[in-house]
Amino acid sequence: MSESSDLVMPDAADSERAAEAALRPRHLEDFVGQPVVREQLSLVLEAAISRGNVPDHVLLSGPPGLGKTTLSMIIANEVGGSLRLTSGPAIQKPGDLAAVLSSLQEGDILFIDEIHRLARTAEEMLYLAMEDFRVDVMVGKGPGATSIPLPLPPFTVVGATTRAGLLPAPLRDRFGFTGHLEYYDDDELATIVVRNAVKLGADLTQDAANEIASRSRGTPRIANRLLRRVQDWAQVKGNGKLDLSAARAALDVFEVDQRGLDRLDRAVLEAVCVRFGGGPVGLTTLAVSVGEEPETVESVAEPYLVREGFLVRTPRGRAATALTWQHLGMAPPEQSDTLFT
Missing domain, CATH: 1.10.8.60 (Helicase, Ruva Protein; domain 3)
Incomplete structure (x- = not known):
């Protein structure tokens, strides 16, 4: 990377993060939506504060963009602790997690985004830290290696995941409160x-x-x-x-239509209808036809299209619905193998 890039990019990233942070509410009462999670979390925090304890560990699940990071910031602000942010993919070794845990102060909030992607060895260390507030640090190698317990101050883990089903049961059970965030109206x-x-x-x-x-x-x-x-x-x-x-x-x-579909969404729907007669068509074939990776189509475009009834997933592949043809202003073929016929 050039010297000029080093000088420009950090400022650009900082300004973008500053814009995002400025729009986040700082208190639970200012958080719009999610009434069930908001009420439950309020009880958890108020009870912990009244007892003079740190709150139980919190697990937040749901699709991306619904406010999991914002809620972690609110929790830290409500209890008066510092917020430490990291992510599952960034912690690949026990030493990575030990370095983060050893820097925590009493009452701090450790936010772990995409916690289902933690390395298995790091998970084992996190179990002990969440239950007993200590970590075991190995000193030396081979037969002479010694495990030294390192006590940790009481803290709260806030885990966020978009794939709650991938969380191991032992990790999920160590959270005292679990909240699932729904889409907003x-x-x-x-x-x-x-x-x-x-x-x-x-x-x-x-x-x-x-x-x-x-x-x-x-x-x-x-x-x-x-x-x-x-x-x-x-x-x-x-x-x-x-x-x-x-x-x-x-x-x-910016190519966002009345139903919230963007360029990729419409490209996927048009490919299914125009190139494959409404489907069904396999994910890999569909991704190649729109010039994207299968993971992009499956994780970015498909969830919303399926939720809104534009696509259906069948054992044979993805198929268009009557809503898709109507939205694109196209007439379905008379002889079609799609599910709406």
Whole structure:
């Protein structure tokens, strides 16, 4: 990497992280949506604070972008502890985890994103740390190796996962509270968009907020991203006001349609319908036809398309539904092997 890149990229990354952080609520009462998880978590935190203890370990599961990282920040803020952030893929050896754990102070919150991707050897160390607040450090090698217990101050692990089914049972059972985050409805997303527009200093109308919310796929992260893109359009192409016409024009520029489908989503649907007659078609073949990796199609586009009823997964592959043909403005073939016939 060039010297100029080293100078520019960190600042760009810092500014992007700063923009994201500025939009995150700091208190549980300001967190919009997830009423069940919010109430349960409030009880857990208030009880722990009243007893003078650290809260039980917390596991948050659900699709990406729904607020798991934000909730971890809120937990740290509510209990007055420092937040340490890491991720499962970053901890591949017990020594990596030991270095993180040994730096914790009493009452700190350790947030582990994608915790289901922890290395198995690191999991074993985490079990002991979560239960007994200690880690065993091996000194030396071979027959002369010695295990030295290292006590840890009381702390709280907040684990986040998008694949709760991949968590080993021993790890899952060590969490005192488990919350599952659901997709947001349009009213909740509109509330989030309006609040964040105020934080950004944007002049946003309610109609524009509703339009952004309806195209955000039930996900606050997407809603925040679309809000910033509409603000960009209004600043460069419009008069600075984020009204309905500006929102629609901006979202058209960034290829987000009325149902929240983006370029990849529509490419997948068009491939199934136009190239494969509505399916069924295998994942690998479908990915090649749209020029993407199978993992990208399966993890990025497919979950929303299946949830909204545009695609169905069958033993023979992916198939289009009647909604897909209608959305694309196309007539299904008279003789079709798709499931809607």
